[in-house]
Amino acid sequence: MDDFRESRPDRNLPPHVDPLLVPDREDWLSWLTDNVYEPCVNAAVIEPQNAIAHTINTLVAPLRDTGVFNEWSRYEMDEDPSGTEIVAQNMATGLGSVAPYAVAALFARGMLQRAGLFAAADGRIAGLLNDPRTASVLGAGMYDGLRIPREKESRLGNAASGSAAFVVFEKGELWSKKLPPAQQFLARAGIGILGASTQVCISRVVSEGTLPTLTELHAAGISGMTLNLVRPVIQQRLSPERVWKEQLDRSTTIAPSEKVESQGFQSVVRKWLRVTEPPPIVANETPPQIAKALQLRTPPQTSEQCILSESTPGEFRVDNRGSMGHEKYRVAIELPDGSKQETIIRPFTGAWWQNVSTTRFRQEQAAYYINQMLDFDNGFPTTALRLAEKDGRPIRVWIQDASAGTTFEQGMRQITAKKFGKFNDKNVVRLMGESPELRVQVEQAFVERMLYGDTDFHSSNMVVDPRMRVRNIDLDCAFHSNQVPGVTSSTAFGVNHTLLEYFSQRKLSEGIHQKLRDFSRTCNSAKLGEVGLYPSESIPLLRRAQWFDQEGIFPEFHPLLL
Numbered sequence: 001m002d003d004f005r006e007s008r009p010d011r012n013l014p015p016h017v018d019p020l021l022v023p024d025r026e027d028w029l030s031w032l033t034d035n036v037y038e039p040c041v042n043a044a045v046i047e048p049q050n051a052i053a054h055t056i057n058t059l060v061a062p063l064r065d066t067g068v069f070n071e072w073s074r075y076e077m078d079e080d081p082s083g084t085e086i087v088a089q090n091m092a093t094g095l096g097s098v099a100p101y102a103v104a105a106l107f108a109r110g111m112l113q114r115a116g117l118f119a120a121a122d123g124r125i126a127g128l129l130n131d132p133r134t135a136s137v138l139g140a141g142m143y144d145g146l147r148i149p150r151e152k153e154s155r156l157g158n159a160a161s162g163s164a165a166f167v168v169f170e171k172g173e174l175w176s177k178k179l180p181p182a183q184q185f186l187a188r189a190g191i192g193i194l195g196a197s198t199q200v201c202i203s204r205v206v207s208e209g210t211l212p213t214l215t216e217l218h219a220a221g222i223s224g225m226t227l228n229l230v231r232p233v234i235q236q237r238l239s240p241e242r243v244w245k246e247q248l249d250r251s252t253t254i255a256p257s258e259k260v261e262s263q264g265f266q267s268v269v270r271k272w273l274r275v276t277e278p279p280p281i282v283a284n285e286t287p288p289q290i291a292k293a294l295q296l297r298t299p300p301q302t303s304e305q306c307i308l309s310e311s312t313p314g315e316f317r318v319d320n321r322g323s324m325g326h327e328k329y330r331v332a333i334e335l336p337d338g339s340k341q342e343t344i345i346r347p348f349t350g351a352w353w354q355n356v357s358t359t360r361f362r363q364e365q366a367a368y369y370i371n372q373m374l375d376f377d378n379g380f381p382t383t384a385l386r387l388a389e390k391d392g393r394p395i396r397v398w399i400q401d402a403s404a405g406t407t408f409e410q411g412m413r414q415i416t417a418k419k420f421g422k423f424n425d426k427n428v429v430r431l432m433g434e435s436p437e438l439r440v441q442v443e444q445a446f447v448e449r450m451l452y453g454d455t456d457f458h459s460s461n462m463v464v465d466p467r468m469r470v471r472n473i474d475l476d477c478a479f480h481s482n483q484v485p486g487v488t489s490s491t492a493f494g495v496n497h498t499l500l501e502y503f504s505q506r507k508l509s510e511g512i513h514q515k516l517r518d519f520s521r522t523c524n525s526a527k528l529g530e531v532g533l534y535p536s537e538s539i540p541l542l543r544r545a546q547w548f549d550q551e552g553i554f555p556e557f558h559p560l561l562l
Contacts, residue, residue, distance in 0.1 A: 043096030196224020
């Protein structure tokens with residue numbers, strides 16, 4: 001032992017430190033190379049290159065004896081890694097997989113857009129083809145199907161399992177966006193583990209008819225967790241919306257002669273996705289002209305909408321409320337009588353068919369008209385198109401009334417505490433029994449939100465005004481495809497969690513039931529299309545209305561257990 005110790009090179013360690021207990025710098029570099037660098041390069045570079053090379057070589061095989069591209073050798077991993085090495089290797093694999101999946105999603109999105117343009121797709125088909133989540137799932141299936149299968153894998157199993165994993169990732173991402181940042185991080189980690197576990201299970205079943213071992217599930221879970229924590233950030237950075245946002249904003253606010261052509265990657269992305277820019281703004285553009293430029297369908301404006309469209313806006317104040325991160329501003333407008341009214345203004349940014357502002361406007365404009373079709377007395381915030389001026393330039397925006405009272409959460413706390421001296425769940429339920437006018441208002445707002453197919457039932461997405469009217473706002477998560485009304489709630493939804501449990505399977509008030517009955521029997525998909533809904537949104541809404549008509553009760557409450 002002494003001879004060996006003396007043979008080690010002098011590393012200038014303190015005299016009391018045994019050199020055998022401190023690894024050489026070369027040992028750490030070797031460990032990082034073996035367990036971080038090599039598995040990351042395998043996933044990020046070698047596997048994608050081999051997938052492309054093998055596919056091309058297979059296609060040209062009937063025409064030539066040798067392949068066009070060489071397939072690279074993978075770095076081989078240690079056959080008996082330690083626990084730490086397993087974690088490091090699989091985290092590096094998950095990190096390296098982000099780039100090829102993101103590029104595959106971008107490629108698939110271009111394919112879907114071209115298919116939609118070629119087939120002149122409309123309605124539900126167009127929505128499916130234009131949905132980035134569809135591209136993400138399709139891209140994952142394509143990439144995994146092209147990858148050269150490893151031991152216990154097959155191309156079919158890889159394609160099916162890759163698509164299934166990204167269905168879990170995308171559904172989970174949609175759900176987790178409603179959570180606070182810390183909870184969102186934990187949710188993404190858990191969703192990553194679930195998606196990767198689903199992937200390896202389907203791959204093994206399809207390829208071999210067996211289930212994976214616990215060791216394989218453990219490894220897949222680590223990779224999936226890392227992938228799903230990093231993937232949303234990278235995909236957002238690479239998203240076409242981000243790439244062309246700045247130029248598209250310019251193209252809608254300045255004359256064509258002042259446009260600057262995009263260069264490099266931005267130009268490639270725009271050409272691949274065949275982005276159609278809205279025409280430049282003309283002087284004094286009217287709401288119908290704005291709707292035509294943005295390829296939106298809008299019915300004739302009501303008097304309330306005309307006021308919002310023609311009023312004089314004041315100073316733009318950035319509005320950072322909410323968790324969706326949309327660009328929006330609080331603006332006080334001057335009404336014809338000289339008074340002021342608080343509004344929210346949202347600019348139209350991004351291409352029309354994928355722009356969150358466009359989708360949100362369509363849905364909230366539809367809700368404004370549907371509320372009137374239902375003959376509900378709570379009203380939905382007036383929503384209209386208009387031109388506005390930002391930083392000295394005219395921009396297309398949509399404007400919405402934001403003057404209706406306080407949030408439902410705050411209002412219910414104040415009302416309950418004032419009536420009973422204390423706010424708690426028991427007193428909220430008691431309030432429903434002792435305040436029939438307020439109970440009907442709450443019931444009406446809950447029914448309306450379920451009719452819209454909204455999944456974000458947070459009590460801050462409703463308001464109560466001084467006249468005790470309860471009004472819905474914020475339909476970011478509305479018009480889903482479920483044909484039976486319902487909601488899965490949690491304590492994170494505030495007072496609404498208690499009230500949903502209270503209303504669960506209760507009989508509807510006769511007046512509300514009659515209004516729903518009249519709506520379901522007189523409205524149709526064509527009428528809802530006139531106010532901006534796609535068939536994929538209007539048909540499920542009508543099914544939900546028919547369910548309320550036939551059943552006459554609230555749906556069963558489903559709590560979310562976390």
